[in-house]
Amino acid sequence: MSNKYQVTTIVNLLLDMDYAIDEQYLTAQDLEKGIQTMIDEDQHHKLLDTLAAYKPNQSAGGACTNAVFAAACLGAKAFVNGRIGNDEAAQALKSSLTSAQIKTTDDAKLHTDGNTGKCLVLVTPDAERTMMTYLGVSSEIPESSVDLEETLNTDYFLVEGFQAIPDLSRQTNIEVIKKAHAAGARIALSLCDEAVVEYFHTQISAMIEAAPIDILFCNQFEAMKLTNTNDVTEAATALQEIARQFVMTQGAQGALVWDGEQLISISGIKAEAKDTTGAGDIFVGTFLWGITNGLSHEQAGTFANMAAAELVTHYGPRLSQEQLTSVYNNFKNQA
Numbered sequence: 060m061s062n063k064y065q066v067t068t069i070v071n072l073l074l075d076m077d078y079a080i081d082e083q084y085l086t087a088q089d090l091e092k093g094i095q096t097m098i099d100e101d102q103h104h105k106l107l108d109t110l111a112a113y114k115p116n117q118s119a120g121g122a123c124t125n126a127v128f129a130a131a132c133l134g135a136k137a138f139v140n141g142r143i144g145n146d147e148a149a150q151a152l153k154s155s156l157t158s159a160q161i162k163t164t165d166d167a168k169l170h171t172d173g174n175t176g177k178c179l180v181l182v183t184p185d186a187e188r189t190m191m192t193y194l195g196v197s198s199e200i201p202e203s204s205v206d207l208e209e210t211l212n213t214d215y216f217l218v219e220g221f222q223a224i225p226d227l228s229r230q231t232n233i234e235v236i237k238k239a240h241a242a243g244a245r246i247a248l249s250l251c252d253e254a255v256v257e258y259f260h261t262q263i264s265a266m267i268e269a270a271p272i273d274i275l276f277c278n279q280f281e282a283m284k285l286t287n288t289n290d291v292t293e294a295a296t297a298l299q300e301i302a303r304q305f306v307m308t309q310g311a312q313g314a315l316v317w318d319g320e321q322l323i324s325i326s327g328i329k330a331e332a333k334d335t336t337g338a339g340d341i342f343v344g345t346f347l348w349g350i351t352n353g354l355s356h357e358q359a360g361t362f363a364n365m366a367a368a369e370l371v372t373h374y375g376p377r378l379s380q381e382q383l384t385s386v387y388n389n390f391k392n393q394a
Contacts, residue, residue, distance in 0.1 A: 072141030075120030103193035129344030220251035240270035337376025
């Protein structure tokens with residue numbers, strides 16, 4: 060009997076709010092152009108007040124949310140757990156998930172008192188993005204908010220590296236990792252961010268030790284931080300002792316894929332990069348879709364690399380369903 064979902068996850072559910080603003084706005088708010096930074100509740104409210112005259116484009120966001128979106132666009136059945144408030148942002152976020160046919164927990168588990176997390180993306184006329192992230196209620200996820208019946212009924216339980224940071228969320232993920240493994244699901248871990256691996260190495264390690272990691276996703280810098288090595292070759296060797304399989308992306312140089320038996324090199328693709336935001340996330344989502352739909356690890360890596368290369372030629376962290384379908388058709392034609 061097949062599982063209900065191809066991928067389930069626990070994420071920091073954020074509402075991405077993209078604003079087209081002018082240079083004068085950044086100057087008036089004393090914001091450094093092009094930065095990505097965390098903001099607190101007061102800063103978040105003040106910024107929203109100053110942006111009241113602008114109409115944003117809104118969609119559900121966050122690292123593994125982006126990955127799940129990519130898989131869902133290709134037809135994967137996906138389920139996410141997280142926390143949102145009872146505000147307008149929560150309704151917009153839920154609508155975005157629903158439109159992508161991504162299932163989530165019932166309202167009693169999903170909603171809580173407080174502000175829905177947001178990523179305020181300020182886009183200037185030159186298309187440069189200044190990103191201000193406020194986690195809100197997404198930062199702490201108790202196990203009671205996780206729908207275990209749905210979450211464990213999956214091919215892959217995808218763990219988001221950011222979940223290692225808050226104590227409560229990390230413990231929730233550790234417990235669900237153990238239960239997912241016991242239920243026969245494969246465990247996938249996306250490290251998500253080099254700084255998370257560097258500053259929360261012990262916490263990431265605790266998640267890795269909770270159950271065997273069936274596939275680990277990282278870039279070359281995250282890999283070296285995780286394994287305490289100084290070059291890619293050493294990191295690749297060390298990762299084989301940490302995970303049964305892994306994918307190490309290397310930007311324009313392609314990727315290395317360990318399928319459990321052999322190390323496969325995926326050639327890089329020349330692309331005029333405009334925005335690398337979300338490249339790792341779309342790689343995770345398309346790769347998981349590929350290996351749950353009959354592609355070999357080499358084929359899945361090649362397709363995922365093509366998707367990431369296409370993404371960086373656009374602004375924003377996602378490709379549309381039409382764009383992803385086009386990339387897949389190109390992959391099939393080349394194959």
